[in-house]
Amino acid sequence: MPPVARAPGPPRRPPRTPFALIALLLPLTLLAVGPAVAVGAGGWVVAPVGGGRPAFYAEGTAGTVLRDTVAVTNSGRTPVTVRLRGDGVPAVFARSDLRIPARTRAEVPFTVTVPPDAGPGDRTGAIVVRDAHGRTATVPVRLRVGGPALAALTVEHLAVGADRITYELVNRGTTVLVPRLSVRADGVFGRVLDRAPRTLPVRLPPGARRTLSEPWAGRPVLDEVRVRLTVTAAGGARDTADTSAAFVPWGAVTGGSAALAAGAAVLLGRRRGHRARTAPRSAGAEPTGAVS
Missing domain, CATH: 2.60.40.10 (Immunoglobulins)
Known part of the structure; x- marks a missing residue:
């Protein structure tokens, strides 16, 4: 039996969405x-x-x-x-x-x-x-x-004070540096300070400058020393700086000088008094009288 043709029905419409829902979702989309x-x-x-x-x-x-x-x-x-x-x-x-x-x-x-x-x-x-x-x-x-990475630093303004060593670290490169420090000091009679390299608790960004100090409580009482600082960092950064310092017990020197000065003043005073007692009187100072 040949197929029976059917008339097409009305087109199917999509389900309607409430207008309020469209107004809410469209702007957010x-x-x-x-x-x-x-x-x-x-x-x-x-x-x-x-x-x-x-x-x-x-x-x-x-x-x-x-x-x-x-x-x-x-x-x-x-x-x-x-x-x-x-x-x-x-x-x-x-x-x-x-x-x-x-x-x-x-x-x-x-x-x-x-x-x-x-x-x-x-x-x-x-x-x-x-x-x-x-x-x-x-x-x-x-x-x-971006750019080339360059690790470089310098040690500047090294100085030895009463109980510490002060210095400045400057990052001259283009990378952040975490420096390591070693300290040596040699006196007239041999080495008086030797500190192995250690990592410092600082981070130096490019161009940064930091003033740091190294305590030195057991410095010599009487000596002339040469202090040297060596600083290194990753990437091949390295620099050294050295300076001289003379240690003299100025209190003892001052006390001895004062004692010498006091003794010299006493001797000088005694000598002047002795000269005053033995000096001869001048002829015009003797009393004269007329005999009648």
């Missing part, structure tokens, strides 16, 4: 272009624009200007006023103060300039957004500075 990585307590969020990034990433050599865009999304029912700033990174925004209407997203371009004296390595910071009520949200910034 349009606004949610990137992930909300930082949430403000007032119903607004902050995120990098595009790419689904949880943070800002940038790389460049010293002096490079890096560009990116941050989005502030207000999903609430009332406008919000926010202020943008960089924390730990020199960020400059196209607009730092914004008033964002309800259910609206604002995109703000900004630049970060790598400092001209920045050495190679990783740096961290954040883009901070704060509203009029003091609520804040942040997005991390990861900055990698």
